[in-house]
Amino acid sequence: MFSPLIEELIRALRCLPSVGPKSAQRMAMYLLEKDPDAAVLLARSLTQAVEKVGRCNQCRILTEEVVCALCNNSRREQAFLCVVETPADVLAIEQAGNYHGRYFVLHGHLSPIDGIGPEDLGISLLEQRLANEPLQELIVATNPTVEGEATAHYIAECARAHGVAVSRIAHGVPIGGELEYIDGGTLAHAFHSRTAFFPAAE
Template sequence: MFSPLIEDLIRALRCLPGVGPKSAQRMAMYLLEKDRDAAGLLAATLELAVQKIGRCGLCRTLTEEDVCSLCNNSRRDEKSLCVVETPADVLAIEQAGNYHGRYFVLHGHLSPIDGVGPADLGIDLLERRLADEPVGELIIATNPTVEGEATAQFIAERARACGVAVSRIAHGVPIGGELEYIDGGTLAHAFNSRTAFYTGG
């Protein structure tokens, strides 16, 4: 119904997550009708980003520099190293604002069925950092999923072999959450991982 090039554009826009045929069509029409300057800028920025953005040589997060600004920041505590699955997790933790150490981004989790092994997650680089840097504590913040837990276990054992203290972030009822609406798995975990208020006797 549309001309071939418009159809191509609609198809290309569908590569974006959460964008179906109707949204893609609406986006294409909007860009072509209302905001060609923004469309041109998006095209140029996207091309540049695909070309230039790689991984930080230390923490593997996405950056166009050799070493990212977090790793380059000498005021960050080099005694703490936090392992996360994705660069978006780094952002989430930074926005929470109470962690001031360094990061290591796995870009995924162990998943033998998809052929993702330790080498794909840069575990060798992580071990090198644990050996070379004065890391006192490795905080594992992978997702509390089956794969995330398996990855956490694997990394914890490797870190123990390097003689580094390892911790896992707490999982349980979210702050501000109401018990009534929390799923059973989380609630069971919250009971099993309860902390002592005071020990009677």
Template structure:
């Protein structure tokens, strides 16, 4: 018979994506048996983050400030706005160092089946930002899924109505990739997105 507190801890770990019952049990026992100080540190950091982290008032990414550091930076190109699905996407793009504009984080994608429409992902906020004339180019970086493509199309139509130039991140063969290992969808996209040399 397992302790109710241990069972509660195991169930708490299961809220994380990809963590099943066995993984949750291993994590719980590891912290309790071998790393109680790490467990305390984890609980304090988690509690503080949950209480203090919210959304940036401009781009909607996660931050403990009213406006995130990217939106506050005077070095960023305010006319270029990159649309991403999640704060993790912002992190990946920022690590590359290639983009020097600003972001708008959807916190998801359109999914009518799940009851997620334009308002749920902040497209009303994006539309008002586009209508103020400060954005000259919209770079759509949604995921290449059915939902991501539908979201990209919807945003593209919004931007065109506002007279904003729209571009989409290229998709297809990754750098260093070999044709024989590509799936047909990736190869099809590479052919459709080909450019002159």
């Protein structure tokens, strides 16, 4: 229906997550009709980002620097290292705003079925940091999925081998959530992981 170049643009736009054929078509029409300058800018920005953005040498977050701004920030607590699956997780934790340590981004989780092993997640780099940095605690914040849990256990073992204390972030009913609408798995976990109201005096 559309001319070849427009069809190609629509196909290319569909590579974006959650963009279907209708949205891609609307985006193509919008860019070509209303805002070709934005399209040129987007093209340039995409090219530059793909060319220059790599991973931070220390935490593997996406950045065009050798060492990212977070790792370079001397005000971040050196004693805490938080392991997450994706850069977006770092953003979510930063937005929550109560963690002031550093990060380590796995870019995925262990998944033998997909052929993703420890080397793909940069575990050797993590082990180097465990061995060489004055870490007090490794906080494992992988997702509470089967693969995320397996990855958490693997990392916990590494930390133990290096004599670093390791913790897992809590999972349970979200703050502000209503029990009525929480799924059974989460509720079961919340009961299992209940904490004492009045911790026993030691």
